[in-house]
Amino acid sequence: MKTLFLAALGLSGAMTAPAHAADVALARLDCGNEPQPVSVASFSDTLAYPDLKLPLTYSCYVIRHGDRYIVWDTGNPRDGEPEAPKTALVDLLAQAHVPVDAVDYVGISHYHHDHTGQLASLPEATLLIGGGDWDAIRAMEPPVGVDAKAFASRRAPFAPWLSGGAKVDPVRGDRKDVFGDGSVVIISLPGHTPGHSGLLVKLEKSGYVLLSGDVTHFHENYDTDGVPAWNTSRADSLASLDRFRRIARNLHATVIIQHDPRDIAKLPAFPEFAK
Numbered sequence: 001m002k003t004l005f006l007a008a009l010g011l012s013g014a015m016t017a018p019a020h021a022a023d024v025a026l027a028r029l030d031c032g033n034e035p036q037p038v039s040v041a042s043f044s045d046t047l048a049y050p051d052l053k054l055p056l057t058y059s060c061y062v063i064r065h066g067d068r069y070i071v072w073d074t075g076n077p078r079d080g081e082p083e084a085p086k087t088a089l090v091d092l093l094a095q096a097h098v099p100v101d102a103v104d105y106v107g108i109s110h111y112h113h114d115h116t117g118q119l120a121s122l123p124e125a126t127l128l129i130g131g132g133d134w135d136a137i138r139a140m141e142p143p144v145g146v147d148a149k150a151f152a153s154r155r156a157p158f159a160p161w162l163s164g165g166a167k168v169d170p171v172r173g174d175r176k177d178v179f180g181d182g183s184v185v186i187i188s189l190p191g192h193t194p195g196h197s198g199l200l201v202k203l204e205k206s207g208y209v210l211l212s213g214d215v216t217h218f219h220e221n222y223d224t225d226g227v228p229a230w231n232t233s234r235a236d237s238l239a240s241l242d243r244f245r246r247i248a249r250n251l252h253a254t255v256i257i258q259h260d261p262r263d264i265a266k267l268p269a270f271p272e273f274a275k
Protein backbone atom coordinates (compact mmCIF):
# COMPACT_ATOMS: atom_id res chain seq x y z
CA MET A 1 0.00 0.00 0.00
CA LYS A 2 2.79 2.35 0.93
CA THR A 3 4.55 1.62 -2.36
CA LEU A 4 1.37 2.31 -4.28
CA PHE A 5 0.85 5.56 -2.42
CA LEU A 6 4.37 6.74 -3.21
CA ALA A 7 4.00 5.67 -6.82
CA ALA A 8 0.76 7.60 -7.07
CA LEU A 9 2.58 10.72 -5.91
CA GLY A 10 5.35 10.08 -8.41
CA LEU A 11 7.80 9.64 -5.56
CA SER A 12 8.70 6.00 -6.07
CA GLY A 13 11.99 7.01 -7.66
CA ALA A 14 13.07 8.44 -4.32
CA MET A 15 13.16 4.88 -2.93
CA THR A 16 15.94 3.93 -5.33
CA ALA A 17 17.65 7.31 -5.72
CA PRO A 18 21.34 7.43 -4.78
CA ALA A 19 22.11 8.58 -1.25
CA HIS A 20 23.96 11.65 -2.54
CA ALA A 21 22.31 14.21 -4.76
CA ALA A 22 24.04 14.72 -8.09
CA ASP A 23 26.86 17.23 -8.19
CA VAL A 24 25.45 20.31 -9.94
CA ALA A 25 27.58 23.18 -11.26
CA LEU A 26 27.05 26.13 -13.59
CA ALA A 27 29.42 28.07 -15.86
CA ARG A 28 28.94 30.99 -18.25
CA LEU A 29 30.30 30.83 -21.79
CA ASP A 30 30.96 34.03 -23.75
CA CYS A 31 28.78 33.85 -26.87
CA GLY A 32 29.42 37.31 -28.30
CA ASN A 33 29.46 40.99 -27.35
CA GLU A 34 28.33 44.26 -28.91
CA PRO A 35 31.56 46.12 -29.75
CA GLN A 36 29.95 49.48 -28.80
CA PRO A 37 27.08 50.44 -26.49
CA VAL A 38 23.82 50.17 -28.48
CA SER A 39 20.65 52.26 -28.42
CA VAL A 40 18.04 50.53 -26.27
CA ALA A 41 15.21 52.86 -27.33
CA SER A 42 13.23 49.98 -28.90
CA PHE A 43 13.52 47.93 -25.71
CA SER A 44 10.83 50.13 -24.17
CA ASP A 45 7.32 50.26 -25.61
CA THR A 46 6.62 53.21 -23.28
CA LEU A 47 9.47 55.28 -24.77
CA ALA A 48 11.42 55.29 -21.52
CA TYR A 49 14.91 55.46 -23.07
CA PRO A 50 14.99 57.52 -26.28
CA ASP A 51 18.68 58.36 -25.80
CA LEU A 52 20.08 55.56 -23.62
CA LYS A 53 22.90 53.40 -24.96
CA LEU A 54 24.09 50.32 -23.12
CA PRO A 55 26.77 47.67 -23.67
CA LEU A 56 25.11 44.29 -24.32
CA THR A 57 26.56 40.81 -24.10
CA TYR A 58 25.44 37.39 -25.35
CA SER A 59 25.60 34.60 -22.81
CA CYS A 60 25.50 30.83 -23.03
CA TYR A 61 25.67 28.55 -20.02
CA VAL A 62 26.57 24.96 -19.30
CA ILE A 63 25.26 23.06 -16.31
CA ARG A 64 26.89 19.87 -15.08
CA HIS A 65 24.60 17.32 -13.42
CA GLY A 66 26.73 14.39 -12.28
CA ASP A 67 28.49 13.38 -15.48
CA ARG A 68 25.79 14.73 -17.82
CA TYR A 69 25.36 18.27 -19.15
CA ILE A 70 22.81 20.73 -20.44
CA VAL A 71 23.79 23.78 -22.49
CA TRP A 72 21.43 26.75 -22.05
CA ASP A 73 21.24 29.09 -25.06
CA THR A 74 23.80 29.06 -27.85
CA GLY A 75 24.43 32.78 -28.48
CA ASN A 76 25.26 34.54 -31.69
CA PRO A 77 26.30 32.70 -34.84
CA ARG A 78 29.99 32.62 -35.84
CA ASP A 79 29.25 34.67 -38.94
CA GLY A 80 32.07 37.22 -38.83
CA GLU A 81 29.79 40.04 -37.63
CA PRO A 82 31.27 42.37 -34.97
CA GLU A 83 29.05 40.85 -32.25
CA ALA A 84 29.95 37.24 -33.15
CA PRO A 85 31.61 35.05 -30.50
CA LYS A 86 35.40 35.04 -30.69
CA THR A 87 35.55 31.34 -29.76
CA ALA A 88 33.09 28.68 -30.88
CA LEU A 89 30.74 27.21 -28.29
CA VAL A 90 32.11 23.69 -28.77
CA ASP A 91 35.67 24.98 -28.22
CA LEU A 92 34.59 26.76 -25.03
CA LEU A 93 33.04 23.49 -23.86
CA ALA A 94 36.34 21.73 -24.52
CA GLN A 95 38.21 24.41 -22.53
CA ALA A 96 35.79 23.79 -19.65
CA HIS A 97 36.50 20.02 -19.94
CA VAL A 98 32.95 19.28 -21.06
CA PRO A 99 32.88 16.36 -23.53
CA VAL A 100 30.40 17.26 -26.28
CA ASP A 101 29.00 13.71 -26.25
CA ALA A 102 28.07 14.20 -22.57
CA VAL A 103 25.80 17.14 -23.49
CA ASP A 104 22.47 15.32 -23.38
CA TYR A 105 20.33 18.47 -23.63
CA VAL A 106 20.43 21.84 -25.31
CA GLY A 107 17.85 24.21 -23.83
CA ILE A 108 16.88 27.32 -25.79
CA SER A 109 15.17 30.21 -23.99
CA HIS A 110 13.52 31.29 -27.28
CA TYR A 111 13.93 31.21 -31.03
CA HIS A 112 15.70 34.57 -31.61
CA HIS A 113 18.91 34.24 -33.61
CA ASP A 114 21.17 35.56 -30.82
CA HIS A 115 20.14 32.54 -28.71
CA THR A 116 20.20 29.89 -31.45
CA GLY A 117 23.33 30.96 -33.36
CA GLN A 118 25.36 27.87 -32.50
CA LEU A 119 22.50 25.46 -31.84
CA ALA A 120 23.36 23.27 -34.83
CA SER A 121 26.82 22.60 -33.35
CA LEU A 122 25.09 20.28 -30.82
CA PRO A 123 23.03 18.14 -33.23
CA GLU A 124 23.12 15.04 -31.00
CA ALA A 125 21.54 16.75 -27.97
CA THR A 126 17.85 16.59 -27.14
CA LEU A 127 16.37 20.02 -27.84
CA LEU A 128 14.35 21.53 -24.99
CA ILE A 129 12.31 24.55 -26.09
CA GLY A 130 9.01 26.13 -25.07
CA GLY A 131 6.11 24.49 -26.89
CA GLY A 132 4.88 27.84 -28.23
CA ASP A 133 8.27 28.52 -29.81
CA TRP A 134 8.57 25.02 -31.23
CA ASP A 135 5.12 25.33 -32.80
CA ALA A 136 6.16 28.67 -34.35
CA ILE A 137 9.38 27.15 -35.76
CA ARG A 138 7.56 24.10 -37.10
CA ALA A 139 4.84 26.17 -38.77
CA MET A 140 4.85 25.86 -42.53
CA GLU A 141 4.00 29.53 -43.06
CA PRO A 142 5.74 32.59 -41.56
CA PRO A 143 3.74 34.25 -38.77
CA VAL A 144 2.00 37.55 -39.52
CA GLY A 145 4.59 40.32 -39.78
CA VAL A 146 7.55 37.98 -40.45
CA ASP A 147 8.74 37.79 -44.05
CA ALA A 148 9.60 34.49 -45.72
CA LYS A 149 13.36 35.10 -45.72
CA ALA A 150 13.46 36.05 -42.03
CA PHE A 151 11.33 33.00 -41.23
CA ALA A 152 13.70 30.70 -43.15
CA SER A 153 16.72 32.08 -41.28
CA ARG A 154 14.89 31.67 -37.96
CA ARG A 155 14.26 28.00 -38.81
CA ALA A 156 17.76 27.24 -40.12
CA PRO A 157 19.50 26.58 -36.76
CA PHE A 158 16.80 24.00 -35.96
CA ALA A 159 17.49 21.89 -39.07
CA PRO A 160 18.78 18.78 -37.19
CA TRP A 161 15.56 18.71 -35.13
CA LEU A 162 13.12 19.80 -37.84
CA SER A 163 14.34 16.96 -40.03
CA GLY A 164 13.44 14.44 -37.34
CA GLY A 165 17.09 13.38 -37.05
CA ALA A 166 17.47 14.61 -33.48
CA LYS A 167 15.11 14.47 -30.53
CA VAL A 168 12.92 17.39 -29.45
CA ASP A 169 11.11 17.59 -26.13
CA PRO A 170 8.92 20.72 -26.25
CA VAL A 171 8.14 22.20 -22.83
CA ARG A 172 4.36 22.21 -22.45
CA GLY A 173 2.73 23.81 -19.45
CA ASP A 174 4.36 25.62 -16.63
CA ARG A 175 7.80 24.05 -16.21
CA LYS A 176 10.07 21.13 -16.97
CA ASP A 177 12.28 19.46 -14.37
CA VAL A 178 15.13 18.39 -16.68
CA PHE A 179 16.84 15.76 -14.50
CA GLY A 180 13.82 14.96 -12.31
CA ASP A 181 15.39 16.14 -9.04
CA GLY A 182 14.50 19.84 -9.04
CA SER A 183 18.09 20.95 -9.69
CA VAL A 184 17.59 22.25 -13.26
CA VAL A 185 14.09 23.47 -14.10
CA ILE A 186 12.93 25.25 -17.25
CA ILE A 187 10.30 27.84 -16.30
CA SER A 188 7.72 28.97 -18.83
CA LEU A 189 7.89 32.78 -19.16
CA PRO A 190 5.99 33.62 -22.36
CA GLY A 191 5.59 37.09 -23.84
CA HIS A 192 8.94 37.91 -25.42
CA THR A 193 8.08 35.05 -27.78
CA PRO A 194 5.11 32.63 -27.53
CA GLY A 195 7.14 29.91 -25.77
CA HIS A 196 9.87 31.94 -24.08
CA SER A 197 11.45 30.29 -20.99
CA GLY A 198 13.95 30.96 -18.21
CA LEU A 199 16.08 28.48 -16.29
CA LEU A 200 16.25 27.81 -12.55
CA VAL A 201 19.38 26.06 -11.26
CA LYS A 202 19.86 24.85 -7.68
CA LEU A 203 23.47 24.79 -6.53
CA GLU A 204 24.55 23.26 -3.25
CA LYS A 205 26.82 26.10 -2.10
CA SER A 206 25.56 29.11 -4.08
CA GLY A 207 21.83 28.45 -3.75
CA TYR A 208 19.33 29.11 -6.52
CA VAL A 209 20.33 30.90 -9.72
CA LEU A 210 17.71 32.21 -12.17
CA LEU A 211 18.80 32.72 -15.76
CA SER A 212 16.53 35.29 -17.40
CA GLY A 213 16.43 34.29 -21.04
CA ASP A 214 15.02 37.54 -22.45
CA VAL A 215 12.22 38.01 -19.90
CA THR A 216 14.25 41.18 -19.37
CA HIS A 217 17.37 42.49 -21.13
CA PHE A 218 19.03 44.91 -18.69
CA HIS A 219 18.70 46.26 -15.17
CA GLU A 220 16.87 49.47 -16.11
CA ASN A 221 14.06 47.47 -17.73
CA TYR A 222 13.95 44.83 -14.99
CA ASP A 223 13.62 47.48 -12.28
CA THR A 224 10.72 49.26 -14.04
CA ASP A 225 8.81 46.40 -15.78
CA GLY A 226 10.02 47.61 -19.15
CA VAL A 227 8.73 45.68 -22.18
CA PRO A 228 10.42 45.76 -25.60
CA ALA A 229 8.28 47.06 -28.45
CA TRP A 230 8.77 43.83 -30.46
CA ASN A 231 7.62 41.30 -27.83
CA THR A 232 4.84 39.00 -29.03
CA SER A 233 2.56 39.81 -26.06
CA ARG A 234 2.81 42.79 -23.69
CA ALA A 235 0.33 41.23 -21.22
CA ASP A 236 2.18 37.90 -21.11
CA SER A 237 5.51 39.73 -20.78
CA LEU A 238 4.30 41.61 -17.69
CA ALA A 239 2.84 38.44 -16.15
CA SER A 240 6.10 36.57 -16.80
CA LEU A 241 8.19 39.40 -15.31
CA ASP A 242 6.00 39.31 -12.21
CA ARG A 243 6.34 35.55 -11.94
CA PHE A 244 10.11 35.67 -12.46
CA ARG A 245 10.50 38.33 -9.75
CA ARG A 246 8.34 36.38 -7.26
CA ILE A 247 10.29 33.14 -7.84
CA ALA A 248 13.54 35.04 -7.29
CA ARG A 249 12.22 36.55 -4.07
CA ASN A 250 10.73 33.31 -2.71
CA LEU A 251 13.87 31.27 -3.37
CA HIS A 252 16.37 34.07 -2.58
CA ALA A 253 17.74 33.33 -6.03
CA THR A 254 20.61 35.11 -7.73
CA VAL A 255 19.06 36.73 -10.82
CA ILE A 256 21.27 36.77 -13.90
CA ILE A 257 20.11 38.96 -16.77
CA GLN A 258 21.75 37.19 -19.68
CA HIS A 259 22.31 40.22 -21.95
CA ASP A 260 23.51 42.57 -19.19
CA PRO A 261 27.32 42.61 -18.83
CA ARG A 262 26.89 43.91 -15.27
CA ASP A 263 25.70 40.40 -14.33
CA ILE A 264 28.65 38.46 -15.76
CA ALA A 265 30.61 38.65 -12.51
CA LYS A 266 27.75 37.03 -10.57
CA LEU A 267 29.27 33.72 -11.73
CA PRO A 268 32.94 32.74 -11.46
CA ALA A 269 35.15 33.70 -14.41
CA PHE A 270 35.25 31.08 -17.20
CA PRO A 271 36.20 28.24 -17.13
CA GLU A 272 35.36 28.00 -13.42
CA PHE A 273 31.96 26.59 -12.42
CA ALA A 274 29.72 27.94 -9.65
CA LYS A 275 28.84 25.16 -7.24
Ligand SMILES: [Zn+2]
Binds near residue numbers: 110112192
Ligand atom coordinates in the same frame (compact mmCIF):
# COMPACT_ATOMS: atom_id res chain seq x y z
ZN1 LIG B 1 15.16 37.73 -27.72
